[in-house]
Amino acid sequence: MTDLLLFAIFFAVLAAMNLYRLAKGPNAADRMVAGDAMDNTICCAMILFSLYSGRGVYLDIALLAALFGIVDTILVGRYLEKGRGL
Amino acid sequence: MQKTKTPAVVATFVVCYAFWILLTWSFAAQELIVGAVVSLLVALFAARFFIHAKAGWLANPAKFFACLGFWLFTFPVELIKANVNMAKICFGGCKAINPGIVKVPTAMKSDYGLAAVSNSITLTPGTITMEVAEDPNEQRNYLYVHWINVEETDPQKAGEAIKGTLEKGLRRVWE
Amino acid sequence: MVLRIVCDVFFLVSLVFALAGTKGIIKMPDTFSRMQASTCVSTLGVLGVVIGGILYAAIAMHSASAAIKIGVIGLMIMVTNPIGSHVLARGAYKAGIRPDKPMETDDLGRDFDE
Numbered sequence: 001m002t003d004l005l006l007f008a009i010f011f012a013v014l015a016a017m018n019l020y021r022l023a024k025g026p027n028a029a030d031r032m033v034a035g036d037a038m039d040n041t042i043c044c045a046m047i048l049f050s051l052y053s054g055r056g057v058y059l060d061i062a063l064l065a066a067l068f069g070i071v072d073t074i075l076v077g078r079y080l081e082k083g084r085g086l
Numbered sequence: 087m088q089k090t091k092t093p094a095v096v097a098t099f100v101v102c103y104a105f106w107i108l109l110t111w112s113f114a115a116q117e118l119i120v121g122a123v124v125s126l127l128v129a130l131f132a133a134r135f136f137i138h139a140k141a142g143w144l145a146n147p148a149k150f151f152a153c154l155g156f157w158l159f160t161f162p163v164e165l166i167k168a169n170v171n172m173a174k175i176c177f178g179g180c181k182a183i184n185p186g187i188v189k190v191p192t193a194m195k196s197d198y199g200l201a202a203v204s205n206s207i208t209l210t211p212g213t214i215t216m217e218v219a220e221d222p223n224e225q226r227n228y229l230y231v232h233w234i235n236v237e238e239t240d241p242q243k244a245g246e247a248i249k250g251t252l253e254k255g256l257r258r259v260w261e
Numbered sequence: 262m263v264l265r266i267v268c269d270v271f272f273l274v275s276l277v278f279a280l281a282g283t284k285g286i287i288k289m290p291d292t293f294s295r296m297q298a299s300t301c302v303s304t305l306g307v308l309g310v311v312i313g314g315i316l317y318a319a320i321a322m323h324s325a326s327a328a329i330k331i332g333v334i335g336l337m338i339m340v341t342n343p344i345g346s347h348v349l350a351r352g353a354y355k356a357g358i359r360p361d362k363p364m365e366t367d368d369l370g371r372d373f374d375e
Contacts, residue, residue: 003265004317007272011310014276014283021286021295029292029353033299036345037286040303040338041279044310047331048272051317059330060109066337073345080352108333111326169305173281176298180288186365189372208343211300214293214350217369230372232350234297236365 004052011045032076039069094137099129138197149259156255164210164251172211175234186236187216190245192227193253199260204229206252213248264320268313275309282306291360296350303342311335 018041021034043062050058102125110117144150175182194200204215207229217230231248238244278301285298311331318327354369 003269003272007269007276010276011279014279017283018286027292027353027358029349029356029358030295032349033292033295034286036342036349037282037299037302040307040342041283043334043338044275044279044307047310047314047334050327051314051322054322056327056330059327059334063109063330063334063337066334066341069338070341070345074348077345077348077350077352080349080356108326108329165304169278169301172285172298172301173278176281176285176288176301180285180290180294183289183294184365185291185294185360187367187369189368204347205343208347209300209304209339211304212297214296214300215347216351216354217373219372230369232293232297234294239366 001052004048008045008048008052011041011048015041015045028076028080032073036069036073039065043069091133091137094133095129098133098136099125102128143198152255152258156259160251160255161206168210168212172234183234184236185232185234186239187230187232188236188239188241188244188248190229190231190241190248192229192245192249193257194227194260196260199256200227202256202260203249203253206256207231207249210252264316268317271309271313271316275306275313278302278304278309279306290362292353292358293350293360296346296353300342300346303338307335307338 015038018034018038022031022038025031025034043066046058046062046065050056050062103121106121106125107113107118110121144153192200192203194203200218204218207213207215212234214232215229216232219228219230220226221228231244233244233248236244238247282298282301282303285301286295289295289298311334314331315328318324318331
């Protein structure tokens with residue numbers, strides 16, 4: 001049982017490592033890449049923690065994070081391309 | 087604005103209803119009825135945005151099994167190979183890179199085929215599709231691909247190296 | 262016991278590839294190379310956790326709904342990630358972001374910039 005929690009903590013640490021690029025990144029695209037990677041990693045951590053704790057709520061949150069993680073990426077991409085919103 | 091077609095509405099309804107059942111995961115009668123009503127409303131409203139071509143193209147068994155074989159066997163092999171290469175580059179200090187944008191021709195004609203091949207290229211680490219262009223003289227489509235380690239600059243050879251096996255598998259489904 | 266070991270192997274593979282992608286995002290020299298590295302996180306980095314999680318939820322926890330939900334999470338990430346990656350790369354290129362070191366070949370700039 002403990003191994004699931006350990007892997008979840010490792011994935012959370014990986015997500016925290018992306019904060020470096022999120023804070024430093026020279027332009028908006030760099031920050032968005034780091035944010036996208038953080039989103040995916042946090043999804044993994046939530047799946048593992050849900051399996052560890054046996055609660056289904058975390059799976060729903062991970063599903064919504066996976067679904068809506070795309071929206072901000074596309075928004076920033078379109079904004080960079082045209083200089084305005086969607 | 088396109089007209090709403092009945093097969094498109096049915097396909098969207100099935101997907102929405104499956105998602106509703108997945109999220110609620112209870113099989114009481116009232117939940118199922120409310121889900122059906124909401125899915126039908128959403129399908130009537132949104133089907134024209136989602137499906138532009140024929141809705142039931144996957145009902146052909148030959149195409150279905152070709153699709154299944156591609157996504158279960160051909161594509162994972164390419165994915166794992168590209169991932170291992172990328173991991174080697176990353177753990178080796180990110181020095182062995184030679185980025186560039188190459189223009190490769192593609193044999194795909196239809197919208198779904200182009201979307202499938204360009205998304206497969208983007209999903210393998212090491213290559214990202216950046217733009218799709220059409221040549222009106224030769225009736226061919228071209229993809230602009232950002233490649234992290236450019237080995238070939240000739241369009242034909244670069245296309246073979248980037249998407250050789252992927253396109254061979256996908257042409258059995260669309261074309 | 263065997264199941265635990267198999268699941269742990271899947272999680273470990275996933276962790277290794279996610280670590281590779283994160284290191285690439287931090288260390289790579291230009292924007293487009295960082296995007297390439299981030300694809301590593303969202304393909305095998307997620308897929309290992311998803312496969313191991315499905316095995317664990319279906320066999321050890323006897324929970325079909327959890328297994329299906331984990332599968333849908335993996336499917337959603339795998340389907341939506343290339344679209345976002347493509348839109349972001351094109352937007353960054355059109356916004357005038359270029360690497361410091363000149364690229365090997367730049368066919369897009371040759372064909373579209375006059």
